[in-house]
Amino acid sequence: xxxMRRFLASxxxxxxxxxxVVFLYLPVIFLPIFSVNSAATPKFPLSGFTLKWYQDLPxxxxxxEAAWNSLVVGVSAAMLSTVLGILAARSITRYxxxxxxxxNGLIMAPLVLPxxxxxxxxxxxxxxxxxxxxxxxxxxxxxxxxxxxxxxxxTAGFEGFDRSLEEASADLGESAFGTFRRVTLPMVAPAxxxxxxxxxxxxxxxxxxAFFLTGTEATLPIYIWGQLRFASKLPGVLALGTLLxxxxxxxxxxxxxxxRRAARRTQNEGGLHx
Amino acid sequence: xxxxxxxxxxxxxxxSQQTERPMIEIRDVTRFYGxxxxxxxxxxxxxxxxxxxxxxxxxxxxxxxxRMIAGFDNPTSGLISVDGQSMEGIPANRRPTNMVFQSYAIxxxxxxxxxxxxxxKRLRLERSEETRRVEEALAQVSLTGLGKRLATELSxxxxxxxxxxxxxxxxxxxxxxxxPLSALDKKLREQMQVELRRLQQAVGITxxxxxxxxxxxxxxSDRIAVMFGGRIAQVxxxxxxxxxxxNRQVADxxxxxxxVKAEIVEESGASLVVDTLGFGRVNTDKPKAFxxxxxxxxxxxxxxxxxxxxxxxxxxxxxxxxxxxRHYFGEITHLIVEIPGLEKPLSVTETxxxxxxxxxxxxxxxxxxxxxxxxxxxx
Numbered sequence: 251x252x253x254m255r256r257f258l259a260s261x262x263x264x265x266x267x268x269x270x271v272v273f274l275y276l277p278v279i280f281l282p283i284f285s286v287n288s289a290a291t292p293k294f295p296l297s298g299f300t301l302k303w304y305q306d307l308p309x310x311x312x313x314x315e316a317a318w319n320s321l322v323v324g325v326s327a328a329m330l331s332t333v334l335g336i337l338a339a340r341s342i343t344r345y346x347x348x349x350x351x352x353x354n355g356l357i358m359a360p361l362v363l364p365x366x367x368x369x370x371x372x373x374x375x376x377x378x379x380x381x382x383x384x385x386x387x388x389x390x391x392x393x394x395x396x397x398x399x400x401x402x403x404x405t406a407g408f409e410g411f412d413r414s415l416e417e418a419s420a421d422l423g424e425s426a427f428g429t430f431r432r433v434t435l436p437m438v439a440p441a442x443x444x445x446x447x448x449x450x451x452x453x454x455x456x457x458x459x460a461f462f463l464t465g466t467e468a469t470l471p472i473y474i475w476g477q478l479r480f481a482s483k484l485p486g487v488l489a490l491g492t493l494l495x496x497x498x499x500x501x502x503x504x505x506x507x508x509x510r511r512a513a514r515r516t517q518n519e520g521g522l523h524x
Numbered sequence: 525x526x527x528x529x530x531x532x533x534x535x536x537x538x539x540s541q542q543t544e545r546p547m548i549e550i551r552d553v554t555r556f557y558g559x560x561x562x563x564x565x566x567x568x569x570x571x572x573x574x575x576x577x578x579x580x581x582x583x584x585x586x587x588x589x590x591r592m593i594a595g596f597d598n599p600t601s602g603l604i605s606v607d608g609q610s611m612e613g614i615p616a617n618r619r620p621t622n623m624v625f626q627s628y629a630i631x632x633x634x635x636x637x638x639x640x641x642x643x644x645k646r647l648r649l650e651r652s653e654e655t656r657r658v659e660e661a662l663a664q665v666s667l668t669g670l671g672k673r674l675a676t677e678l679s680x681x682x683x684x685x686x687x688x689x690x691x692x693x694x695x696x697x698x699x700x701x702x703x704p705l706s707a708l709d710k711k712l713r714e715q716m717q718v719e720l721r722r723l724q725q726a727v728g729i730t731x732x733x734x735x736x737x738x739x740x741x742x743x744x745s746d747r748i749a750v751m752f753g754g755r756i757a758q759v760x761x762x763x764x765x766x767x768x769x770x771n772r773q774v775a776d777x778x779x780x781x782x783x784v785k786a787e788i789v790e791e792s793g794a795s796l797v798v799d800t801l802g803f804g805r806v807n808t809d810k811p812k813a814f815x816x817x818x819x820x821x822x823x824x825x826x827x828x829x830x831x832x833x834x835x836x837x838x839x840x841x842x843x844x845x846x847x848x849x850r851h852y853f854g855e856i857t858h859l860i861v862e863i864p865g866l867e868k869p870l871s872v873t874e875t876x877x878x879x880x881x882x883x884x885x886x887x888x889x890x891x892x893x894x895x896x897x898x899x900x901x902x903x
Contacts, residue, residue, distance in 0.1 A: 417596055418629035420616040422643030422694060432642075436633045 281495060285488040292484065303489035313490065316473035320454055323385055323469055327392035328449035334393070335400030335445055342401075343408040361398045368394065369462035376463065383465035391459035396449040403448055403509055407441020440508040447505035451498050470494060542573040542746065546608075547698060547730045548593060553602030555588055555754075562588045563599070564754040570698075570732060570747075575724050577733045577741040580751035581777070586734045587702060589751075593732065594700050595619045607697050622691035623700040626707070628683045630675040636662070636686055637671035643694045661693035664723060681712050688720075692727060699724075701733045705740060717743045738778050742766060750774045767826075770811050771902040775824050782830075782870045784823040786900070791816065796900050798823065801865030802843055803893070808900045821900050827858070827873040829897035832880055832889055839892030845870070847887045857881040861891065 280292070288298035307313060342354055360368060372391050381387060415437070419429040457471035464472060474490060477483040548570040555563040563585040570576045578586035591597040592604055595616030604611045606620055622643075631639050640658045649657070662668050665685035670678075678686065684704060691699055704720070705713045721744045724731045735741050741748045742762040749759045750769075758770045769775035772783060786798035789805065796810045798821055806823065833839060848869055849860035857880040862869040872891060874880035883889065 412627055412629060414625045414627050414629040415631060417616070418623070418625055418631075418690075419642070420596075421594060421621075421623045422690065423617050423646045424643070425617060428646070433631060 278495065281488055282492045285485065285492045287485070290482060290485055292488065303485040304493075306486055307489060307493075310486070312468075313470075313473060313486075316468045316470050319385055319467050320470040323388050323392065323460070324450040324453040326389045327396055327453040328446045330389065331393045331396035331400045331449045332404075332442060332445045334397050335404045335449075336442065338397070338401050339404035339408050343405055343411070344413075357401055358398045360395050365395070365458045369459045372459065373462045383463055385464070385467055387463040387465075388460045388469065391463045392449075392453040392456060395456065395459065396452050399448050399452060400445040403445045403505070404438075404441050406509060407438055407444070411437060440511045444505040444508040447501045447508075451501045451505070455494065455498055543571065545572040546570070547572040547574070547606065548732070549603075549605045550589070550593075551603040551605075553589070553592065553599045553604060555585070555592070555597070556600045561754050563592075565602070566751075566754075566756050568749060568756060568759065570730060572730055573728050575721065575731045575733070575744055575746045577735060577745040577748045578751060579735055579738060579741040579748050579777075581736055583753075584751040585754040586736075586751050590623075590700050590702055590732060590734045593698065594621055594623045620697040621700055622694045622696040622698075623702065624684075624687045624691050624704045626703045628687040628707075630678075630683050630686055630690075632675050634675065635671065636667065636673050636675065636678070639675060639686055640671075640689045640693050642690060657693055661689040664692060664727070665689045680707055681716070684708065684716065688723070692723075692729070696729065698730045698732060701731060703734055703736070705735075706737070713740070720744060742778075750777065752777075767897075768809075768811065768899050769824070769901055772822060772824070775901060780827045780871055780873070781824045782827065783868070784825070784866060784898070786821045786823045788816070788819050788821050796821065798900065802863040802870075803841075803895075803898060806895055806898050808895070808898055811899070811901055817903070822903055823898045824901055825870075825893060825898050827871040829893060830861075830870060830872040831892045832859070832872065832874050832878075832883070833892050834878065837892075839890075841895055842890045842892050843870075844888065844890045847883055847885050847889060850881075850883065850885055852881050857883075859883065861889065 283296070284292040285303055286299055286301065287296045288300040288302075289296070338353075338357055342350060369391065372387075372394070376383065376387050376390075415433055416429050419433045420426070424432060455471065456469075457475065460469045461472055461475065468476065470490070474487050477487045546569045548568075550566055550568040550570075553563055553566045554561065566585070566589060578589060580586050588597060592599055593606070593611075595611065595614065611619060631642065634642070637658055640661055641654060644654050644657060658671070659668070662671060665688050667682065667685050667689060670682070675683065675686065684707075687704070701720075705716050708716060717740055720731075724744075733741070733744065742765075745762055747759060747761055748765050750757045750765060752773055757774050758765060760768075765774065766778050769778060769781070772781075775781040775783075784800050784802060786800045786806070788796060788798050790797040791810070794810055795807060797805065797807050799805050800823060803823070808823070831839075833842060843863050845861040845863040847859050848862050851858040851860075855876060857874050857876055859872040859874060859880065860869045861872055870891070
C-alpha cells in the first residue's frame with residue numbers, strides 16, 4: 251500500500267519536475283534549433299540543416315563592433331564591480347560596526363529594483379551631471395547592478411576565512427605583503443574569479459540599462475534589438491543569440507564551480523572537529 | 525573531583541634542559557580594551573626550557589597575555605622581553621616565538637609539507653636542507669609519510685600535529701600553544717598531553733601553554749600561573765598549586781576542596797595555629813599571600829585526602845560523621861559526610877577497591893586525615 255503510494259507520489263513528482271524543466275527551457279531550446287534551419291523564417295517543419303547563419307556572422311562589421319563594445323563594457327564593469335565588491339565583502343565579513351546590516355541591505359537593493367526605473371534614474375542623473383552618453387555610462391550602469399552579485403559571491407568566499415591564517419603566516423615570519431601574496435590571495439582567488447565571470451556575464455546579457463545609457467555605440471543586446479526590425483535578419487540574430495546563450499552558460503558554470511571550491515576551502519578550515 | 529589519569533605521568537628524570545635562565549620576562553603588564561581591563565599589572569618570569577601553563581577560566585586574560593608574547597597584541601603599559609631582548613615595537617613576524625593556534629590555522633590551499641615548510645621559505649635554505657628539516661619536524665610529530673596529504677584530508681589530531689611541526693621547524697626560542705587540545709576528544713586529548721610533554725622534553729624549547737583545563741595544566745607543566753580577572757593569583761609547581769592554593773578561588777578552580785571555618789589562636793612568621801569545630805586545633809603553614817582579616821581564617825582539605833576508616837581501624841587524626849549522600853563514578857565513589865559542628869558536610873573521594881561504593885547512606889563512619897593536608901588560605 252505504502253509502496254504503491256510512494257510509486258504514485260514519485261511518479262507524479264517526476265512528471266511535475268519534467269514539465270517544470272520543459273517550461274523553463276523549451277523557449278531556449280528553440281533558439282539553437284532555428285539557428286541551424288536553412289529556411290529564413292522560424293517555423294516548423296524544419297527545412298534543412300545549415301551553418302551558413304553562423305558563417306555570415308563574422309562578415310558583418312556592425313555586429314563585430316557591437317561584440318567588441320560588449321567585451322569592453324563587460325570587462326570594465328566586471329573589474330570595477332569586483333573591486334568594489336571585494337571592499338564591501340571584506341568590510342562586511344571582517345568588521346563589526348553599527349549599520350553593517352543596513353549597508354549590506356542597501357548594496358543588495360538594486361537586485362530587486364525595477365531595472366527600467368534604475369535605467370531612467372541613471373539617465374536623469376547622468377544628463378544632470380552633463381556627462382555625454384557613451385560606453386562609459388553603460389559601464390557605470392552595469393556596475394550598479396553587478397555589485398550586489400559580486401558581493402554575494404565574494405561574501406560567501408570570504409566568510410569562514412579564518413583570521414588566524416593571516417596571523418599564522420605573520421607568526422611564521424612572513425611580512426604583511428608576503429602574507430597577502432601567499433595566503434590571502436590564493437584563498438580568495440577562486441571567489442574573485444567567480445565574481446569577475448558572473449559580472450561579465452550579467453553585463454554581456456544586459457539590455458535595458460545599456461539601451462538607455464548608450465550614445466551611438468551599441469552592445470550586442472542593443473544590436474540584436476536593432477536587427478529585429480528586419481525579418482530577413484532573424485536567422486542571424488538567432489545564431490548570435492545561441493552563441494551568447496552558450497557563452498553565458500559556460501561562464502556561469504565555471505563561476506559556480508569556482509565559488510563552490512572557494513566555499514569548501516574556507517569552510518573546511520573552519521571545521522575543527524574532523 | 526579529580527579523576528584518575530589513565531596515562532602515565534612523564535618521568536622527572538627527563539627534565540634536563542631546564543635552566544634558571546629567564547626566557548620570558550613580563551613586567552607590570554596591563555592591557556585595557558576601552559575601559560575593560562583585560563590584564564591587570566601582571567608580572568611573571570618564565571625560565572628557559574620550562575613547560576609553563578597559563579591556567580584560568582575564559583576571560584581571565586591568559587590568551588591576551590599569550591598573544592602579547594607572540595606579538596599579536598601590545599601591552600597598554602608594562603614590558604615584555606624574550607631571551608633578554610625587549611619585544612617593544614617588534615612585530616610578530618620578527619619575534620623568536622612561534623605559535624600553535626587554537627583553530628590550528630592550517631593553510632587549506634597547501635599540503636602538509638608545504639604547510640610545514642611555509643616559514644622556512646623565508647630563510648632561503650638549500651633545497652636539501654629544507655627537505656631535511658621538514659622531514660625531521662614531521663617525524664617529531666609522527667606524521668612521516670603524510671607530507672603530500674592536503675590539509676583538508678586530515679583528522680583533527682593530525683591537523684594539530686601539522687600545526688606543531690610547522691611551528692617547531694622554525695626552531696623558536698619559545699613555542700606558544702593556545703588551547704591546543706580543546707578541540708580534541710577526551711581520549712585523544714589525554715594521549716596528546718603525554719606526547720606534548722615528551723616532545724617538549726625532547727626538543728628542550730620553552731613551551732607556554734594556555735588552557736582552561738586544570739588537569740591538562742597539572743599533567744604537563746613544570747609550573748603553572750593561575751589567573752582570574754586579569755590578575756595572576758598564584759605561580760607555582762602543579763603539586764604546590766593543587767595542594768597549597770593561595771586562596772579559595774584557586775583551590776576551587778583546581779578541583780574539589782572542602783572549606784572549613786577556623787578561628788586563629790596564634791600567628792607567627794611562617795605558621796598558624798587555628799581552632800576548628802570539626803578538626804579541633806590545627807597547626808598549619810602560613811601561606812605566603814596570607815592577609816589576616818580579623819580572627820577568622822579558612823582551612824581547606826581535598827576530598828581524596830580524607831580516608832574512610834574501616835571496622836576497628838584507628839588513625840592518629842580522625843573525625844566522625846554520617847554519610848548523607850553517595851555518588852558512584854566507576855573507579856571512585858564520592859561520599860558526602862556530615863560532621864557535627866561543621867556547617868557544610870565534607871566531600872570524600874574513595875577508590876572502590878575496599879567497597880566504598882557499598883556504604884549505605886545513613887551509616888556512621890570515621891574519616892582519617894593528615895593534618896598536613898589541611899591548608900590555610902586567603903578567602
